[in-house]
Amino acid sequence: MKNSIKKWAQAGDPNAMTQLAEIYLTGGEIEEAKKYFAQATEKNYLPAAKRLADIFYDEGNEPEAITYYKKAAARADIEAMEKLVELCPFDEEIMSYVLEIIDGQCNEIYFHSNSLKKIMLFGTTRMAEYMPGQAMAIERRRIKNKILKFNPSLRRA
Amino acid sequence: MTEEKNLLKKAEAGDIESIKRLANYYDKKSGRWREEPKVGESISIDEFLANADTKANEDYLAEAFKWFMRGAELGDAECMDEVGHRIYDAIGCCKDEEWTERGKKSFQWHLKAAQAGYVPAMRITAYMYDGLCVEKDEVQSFYWYLEAAKHGDKKSVGEVAKRYAKGTGVEKNIDEANKYLAMLDAEDYRHVLHALSCGDDEESLMWLERLVELDDPLALKNKAEACCKRGDYSQALELFIKAGTSDSENYDPDVLAEALFQAGNLYYTGEDTIRQNYRHALRYYRSSAKKKYIKGYVQCGKIYFDKGDYKSALMNFNLAIKTRDRYPFGSRYLNTIALEYIGRIAENGLGVDRDIEMAYKYYEAAAKDNRNQGIIFRLANDYFYGNNVEVDTAKALLYFEEAGKYSHNEYYFEANLKLAWIYELGQGDVEKDLAKADEYWAKLPPECKPARAQ
Structure with a gap:
């Protein structure tokens, strides 16, 4: 199996x-793992970017972890965004980048007015x-705040 | 038989009472389901099913319609109204006509009946003047609601109050509106006020305020949501809690539970002056869960999970799944978030014995809800490469296809890319199929596609 996966990867x-x-x-060959994660990230x-960031995070290599978490956050990955807030909460540039991603999503959690009509239409289920x-x-709102x-x-404003 | 003949004789002579009795007699004989439940009245499922397939005898229905029509032509208001209903629903007449055509005809009869002083017809006339099959005429609509209200029709009283309050079809007059509101009983009063307060403008808020004075929990919750929109979160919190702890029995407990859930959210996300505080959040999520509310259970479970109290987390997630039994015809899905977390707890052996097989059972159940794209993409990979499970390429392909189905899917790009590569190279048990690969490449940015050897 590993050989064919290698072939496909190549x-x-x-x-x-x-x-x-x-x-x-899993086999403990971290450098090889990093190499392939990085290759996939380039594509x-x-x-893969998130997994790579996780490795750097565990190694304590914060600058690299931030670089790859930033990439992973582009798809509004909650865990990646949370890690970024943990790693560099005061870096305005990165934080405004995360905020922009969050604001691009629908973050409305309230039912708005007129719940009665909704209840009558759909039932409380x-x-x-x-x-x-x-x-x-x-979760996004929590990170944003x-x-x-x-x-x-x-x-x- | 003799009775029918007698009735027929009298009816033919033009006796209105006999005409009505005869029409009703034919109607019953047709086998049409007469005892339709009135609004607010419920029937059992068995009763409904027993009547669902009833095919009425068209000949008798036509006969019944003929006699109602005779009554209407002789000037009986009740018959006119009935004719209106029958034309609208195409019962015993007008089978080939379009709904809009029938509606126009039906309206004429309802109007005639209303002019003859038949109260239920007045309300229907008013309703149709609001733009059902006839051109909208707010003034006429108001006029007929007012007429019906004057004759003591309760529903129309509420409508008149609404129209005075909003100024539709009549000049806005809050005093008049109050006069009519005072005629309503408590339940109708609430309904009318809820209808008036469903916008976001100042006036809606004014009407909402009246319900808030009554400590109506739904109104308190709505006001809290309006506060959230304005950004006044501390007042919102107060109102959510007040709504959630209300002892009113006018609404389903879910309304109160949702209010408590939102109070928990404010502490969980930490809005404005409210500090993020998981302990407070947990408190409100828990009281929401006590009302057997799925969202409450799930959020409790999540907080326990993050804290590392996996036992309590597992308990809450299990309850979230069981709670669905309360809604026999309700949610199509078990709660996918709870299922996924239970799977995670079993897979990693968090506070329980590790059980990969069970974990994947839960993952698969979670993947049935196609709104949880993360778990679908994960299962696709695991089945393709045989991580933790045996390789099952067919299943993997199904999951990849599900994940790559719609462009708004979370893993649309990744899933389609994988499918394209699978057919491009022929991976696992799948044969190389360049034409099929091209279908998937077409969904992706052009730079993803590798160069092919000629």
Whole structure:
């Protein structure tokens, strides 16, 4: 299996590169793992960027971790954004970059007015159903407020 | 039989009472379901199913319609109204006509009945003047609601109050609106005020304030949400808590639970002057969960999970899944977030024994909800490479396709890229298929596609 994955990775499949890196990582060959994660990241395969950042984070290499978490955050990855806030809460440039990503998503968690009409239309089940989207919005709001607490100057009107 | 003949004789002579009785007699005989539940009245499922397939006898229905029409032509208001209803629903007449055509005809009969002083017809006339099948005429609509209200029609009283309050079809007059509002009983009063307060403007808020004075929990919750929008979070928090701890029995407990959940959210996300405080958040999430509210359970579980109290987390997630039983026809999905977390706890052996097989059972259940794209993409990879599970390429392909189905999917790019590569190279059990690969490359940016040897 490992050989065929290697073949696919060499042909250029970033998903196979990521898998290969995972195998090296489990085997303790961290440098090889990093190499393949980095290759996949170069091909714009962002899940690999997050794994690479995780390795640097565990090694204590903060600047590299930040670089790759930044890449991973581009797809609004909650964990990557949270790590960025943890690593460099006062770096205004990076924080405003994260805020921009968050603001690009739908972060509305309130039902707005007229809940009665909604209840009459859908029954209360609709209200009780916990949609993954709403859960994510709550997390994004939490991160956003954390950033604003550290950097009040980033608060926009 | 003799009775029918007698009735027929009298009806033919033009006796209104007999005409009505005869029409009703034919209507019953047609087998049409007569005992339709009135608004607010419920029927059992068995009763509904027993009647659902009833096919009425069209001949009798046509006969019934004929006699109602005769009554209407003789000037009986009740018959006119009935004719209006039957034309609208195409019962025993006008089978081939379009709904809009029937609506126009039906309106004429309702109007006639209303002019003859039949109260239910007045309300329907007013309703249709609001733009159902006839051109919208707010003034006429108001006029007929007012007429019906004068004759003591309760629903129309509420409508008149609404129209005075908003100034539709009549000059705005809050005093008049109050006069009509005072005629309503408590429940209708609440309904009218909720209808008036459903906007975001100043006036809606004024009406909302009246419900807030009554400590109506739904109104308190709505006001809190309006406060959140304005950015006044500390007042919102107060109102959410007040709504959530209300003992009013007018609403489903879910309304109160949602208010408590939102109070928890304010502490969890930490808005403005409210400091982020997981302990307070947990307190409100927990009281929301006590009302058997799924969102409350899930958020409690998440906080416990982050704290490392996996036992409590597991308990809350399990309860979140079981709670769905409260809604027999409700949610299509088990709660996917709770399922995913239970899977994670089992996979990593957090506070429980490690059990990979069970973990993947939960993951698969979570992946049934296609709104949880993360778990779908993960399972696709695991089945493709055989991480923790046996390789199952067919299953992996299905999951990859699910993840790459819509462009707004979280893993749209990654999933389609993988599918393209699978067919480009022929990976695992899948044969190389360049034409199919091209289909997937077309969904991706052009630089992703590798050069092919000629």
